[in-house]
Amino acid sequence: MLSYSDINTSKKVFVFELDDVLYPQQDYILQVYYLFANFLEYTESFPPAAELTEFLKKSYLQHGSEGIFKKASDVFGIDAKYEENFTRLHSTAQLPLRLLLYPTVLELLNELVQNQKAVYIFTKGNPLIQLNKLKHLDWQGLDRKLKVYFYDELKVLPGIDPLDYIIKENNLTASEVALVGKDENDRKEGEKRGISYLDITSF
Template identity: 35%
Template sequence: MSTTQYLKEKEAFIFELNQVIFPEKDYYLQVYYLFGQFIEYAEQLNAAEIVAFMQEYYLKKGTKDIFSKTARRFNIPEKYQVNFELLLLSARLPLKLLMFGEVLKFMQQIVVERKKIFLLVDGNAAMQLNVIKQVEWNGLENYLTVYFTEEMGGMTAGLGQILVTHDLEPKSVIFIGKPKMSKKSAIENNIDFAVAEKLFLS
C-alpha cells in the first residue's frame, strides 16, 4: 500500500526513530568526533586518527565494544569510558540531525490531514531523548507524541498502551518501523505494519 492510501485509511501513525526518521549513523559519528576532540585535549593524542578509526569500526561492526577497541588501539586510559558514555547520553552535536526527505514530506502530509503522529522509541530513554532534541523537525515537534519502550515494558506493551491511552482502534493505526521485533509487536496488537525503507521507496 502507498503512503497516499495510508493517509486516506489511517487515523494514527506510529513511527520508530532510529533508521526510520533519520540515519542513526549521523548521531554516532558526531559523538565519535566529539570524543576524539576531547581525548586530543586531555591526552595529546591525534583526534583525526581516533575519529577515523572509530568511524571505520562503526561502519563495519556497529557500536558494540567500540570504546574498548579504540582504547586498546590508541592506549587511551580506561577512565575515559565514563566520558565516552556521558557523551553518548548527552552530547550537544555540532550539526542538527536531518530527517530522511521522504519521511519529512509524509509526516508533513499527516499534519495537514490533521491525523495523529506518535514516536515509539526503542533503546536507552535518556540517550534517545537527547537524540530527539537534536533532530531538525522543521516544526513537526509540535505535533508529536513521544513514548519510550524502556518506560513501557517493551515494544509490544508500548503499542498496546498507545491504543488504550488514545482510544484508537487497531485497524485505524499503522506502525512504521524496522522489521523483525517491530513487525512482531505490531502483529500482536493487530496493527498494520510497514517497513519504512520499503514504504518510502514505493
C-alpha cells in the same frame, strides 16, 4: 521510501520508530565519536582527534558500535577511565550539526499532519540517548505536533505492555493504528495485536 500515496488513509494514527526510520542513526553516533575524540585530545594530547575519529568511524560502519571503546583503547592505549565519559556523551552530547530527517520522511510527516493524521514517535533504547537525538533533529516545526513514547520507560512499569498502553491511553483501536519501521520484530508485535505495519524501506 514510503510515501503518502502508499498508506491506508483510513488509519488515524501513525507510530514511527526513530533510528534509521526518521533519520540515519549514524549521523548522531559519528558526531558523538567526533566530540569524544576532540575531548580526549584536549585532555590527554593523544591520540590526535582526526585519527581517533577516523578509526571509530571505520569500525562503526564496518562492525557497529558493540565493544567499540575497547577496540579504540587497544589500538590507541586509551585509559579505561575514559569509558565512562564515552558512554555518558551518548546521552549528553551537544552536537555541532543538526540531525536531518530523511527528505522523503519529512515529506510524509508533513502530508500526514496536513491530512489530520496523528503522528507518534515510539522509540526503543536508552531514553536519555533517544531524547537527546530527538532534541537535535531538525523537525522544521513538526515537533509541536508529535507525541513521543519511550519503550524502555514503559516496559518497566508493572502490568504495562508499551504498545497496548499507547493504544489505550489515546482511546484507539488496533485497526486505527499503523506502525512504521524497519524491524521484523516490530512487525510481529504489531500484527499479533491487529495493527498494520509499514516497512519504511519497502516502497
